[in-house]
Amino acid sequence: MLVYRLIDILFQFMYLCLIARVILSWIPHNYSHPAVQFLYRLTEPILRPFRMIIPAHSIGIDISPILALVALGFIRRLIFRAI
Numbered sequence: 001m002l003v004y005r006l007i008d009i010l011f012q013f014m015y016l017c018l019i020a021r022v023i024l025s026w027i028p029h030n031y032s033h034p035a036v037q038f039l040y041r042l043t044e045p046i047l048r049p050f051r052m053i054i055p056a057h058s059i060g061i062d063i064s065p066i067l068a069l070v071a072l073g074f075i076r077r078l079i080f081r082a083i
Contacts, residue, residue: 003083004080004083007076007079007080007083008076011072011076014043014046014072015069015072017039017042017043018043018046018047018065018068018069018072019065020039021039021040021043021047021065022065024036024039025062043068046068046072047064047065047068050063050064050067050068050071051064053067054067
């Protein structure tokens with residue numbers, strides 16, 4: 001069950017990173033800070049496909065983090081059912 005736990009930790013980490021990215025979008029922050037750059041580099045590949053499907057400017061709000069969280073949850077469930 002070590003593999004199960006490692007996968008679960010990875011998904012939890014990604015959830016937290018996406019939520020941190022959303023919170024950062026609500027407050028002023030320093031884009032050049034190494035922690036912020038790390039967070040953006042980690043989450044952008046996950047968010048980009050959803051932004052291409054539904055651009056934020058088309059509806060006035062960026063819902064890509066919501067879609068990414070739902071997709072991660074779906075992928076997580078698929079993986080755990082396969083294990």
